[in-house]
Amino acid sequence: MTRRLVGWTGELLITAGVVVLLFIAWQLWWTDITAERNQRQLVQALGDQFAGDGRGTVGGDAFPELDSEHAFAVLRVPRFGADFAQPVIEGVEASVLSLGVGHYEGTARPGAVGNFAVAGHRTTYGRPFHDIDTLVRGDRLIVETKPTIYVYEVTGHEIVRPWQTEVIAPVPDEPDTRATRALITLTSCHPKYSATYRYIVHGRLVKTIPRAEWHLADWTTVKG
Amino acid sequence: MYAALWRILPGPVWAKVLQCLVLAALAVVVLFHWVFPALAEAVPFNGNTVD
Numbered sequence: 001m002t003r004r005l006v007g008w009t010g011e012l013l014i015t016a017g018v019v020v021l022l023f024i025a026w027q028l029w030w031t032d033i034t035a036e037r038n039q040r041q042l043v044q045a046l047g048d049q050f051a052g053d054g055r056g057t058v059g060g061d062a063f064p065e066l067d068s069e070h071a072f073a074v075l076r077v078p079r080f081g082a083d084f085a086q087p088v089i090e091g092v093e094a095s096v097l098s099l100g101v102g103h104y105e106g107t108a109r110p111g112a113v114g115n116f117a118v119a120g121h122r123t124t125y126g127r128p129f130h131d132i133d134t135l136v137r138g139d140r141l142i143v144e145t146k147p148t149i150y151v152y153e154v155t156g157h158e159i160v161r162p163w164q165t166e167v168i169a170p171v172p173d174e175p176d177t178r179a180t181r182a183l184i185t186l187t188s189c190h191p192k193y194s195a196t197y198r199y200i201v202h203g204r205l206v207k208t209i210p211r212a213e214w215h216l217a218d219w220t221t222v223k224g
Numbered sequence: 225m226y227a228a229l230w231r232i233l234p235g236p237v238w239a240k241v242l243q244c245l246v247l248a249a250l251a252v253v254v255l256f257h258w259v260f261p262a263l264a265e266a267v268p269f270n271g272n273t274v275d
Contacts, residue, residue: 011225022252026260092273094265102273119273129272165274188272195271 027124031098035126039100042071042087050074050146050211073110075101075118075128076142079135082220086128088143092119101128104168107185110143111150111208114179117168122188122199129188132199133157138223141184141203149214152184152203153224159190159197167200181205 071087078084087100088110096102101120108114120129141152160167167187170179182205190199206224233240264270 007227008225019255022255023260023263026256027264030256031264092275094270097272104273121270121272124270160274162271162274167274187274189270195268198272198274200274 031125032127035098035121035124038098039086039126039128042089042100043074043085046071046074046087046144050144071100072103072145074144076144076216076219077135077140078142078220078222079139080128080131086120088118097121098125100126107168108170108179108182110145111148111182111205113182114170115168115172115183115185116143117185117187119187122190123192129186129199130192132186132188132201133190135186135201140219140222140224141186142219143184144214147211149209149211149219150182150205151207151209151219151224153206154201154203157199157201159199162195162198164198167198167202172200172202 071089073088075086075088076084088103089096089100090103090105092102092104097119098121101118104117104119107117110116120132121127122129122132135154135157137154137156139154141154143150143152158167158173166173166175168185169175169177170183171177172183172185184203184205186201186203188199189195190197229244230240233243235243
């Protein structure tokens with residue numbers, strides 16, 4: 001009886017070990033595969049939607065509804081690759097961040113005065129912001145919406161603790177100041193595979209382009 | 225545990241091996257599709273947001 005109990009316990013422990021290894025494989029390898037496929041499909045769907053009615057109005061009523069189910073913009077970062085494109089989805093819950101880049105609810109909309117703040121994975125789930133630490137001042141961050149394309153330029157970065165929400169304030173790090181400029185902020189984890197700090201990149205809007213005048217090929221260089 | 229499973233499975237050895245492989249594959253599918261995604265939300269090593 002005791003012998004049988006020991007045998008079963010051993011088998012259970014080995015099984016648990018295998019399950020832990022499987023979990024690590026799933027997290028580090030499988031989530032990249034499924035998320036990259038989903039992100040590609042979402043960007044493709046957004047591209048089709050954007051092309052559907054290409055009226056080149058800047059801002060205005062043509063702006064799509066922000067919705068937790070749907071992506072509403074495409075983020076392009078030439079520094080991460082000429083073909084780097086991620087869907088931007090409303091919200092920063094884990095379920096959203098596994099689909100692409102999440103927009104902090106309540107922060108500015110693309111191109112608007114205030115801080116357009118987004119979060120993305122540094123590792124796993126397609127790791128959109130894996131190379132966030134390679135961004136330098138002047139690098140382009142392009143936010144494509146249906147009517148308008150907004151080109152931002154990196155102004156700097158900082159490394160903060162997870163509770164320092166002032167980095168996504170309308171004026172970053174000055175929560176009591178009223179916004180007068182259109183800014184962008186990217187947040188991701190730091191260091192890689194850790195949740196101890198957050199890597200923050202700030203930028204400012206430098207150009208607003210109506211879709212009718214938008215040619216992606218002109219904007220794939222890292223800097224302006 | 226696994227010895228008991230081996231005894232319960234019907235058929236010759238090759239059939240038992242086949243059934244074991246199917247069961248293992250099934251377990252991996254259940255883990256990858258339902259268990260691990262739920263577990264990942266509880267494991268806090270993936271923070272990318274400030275809140």
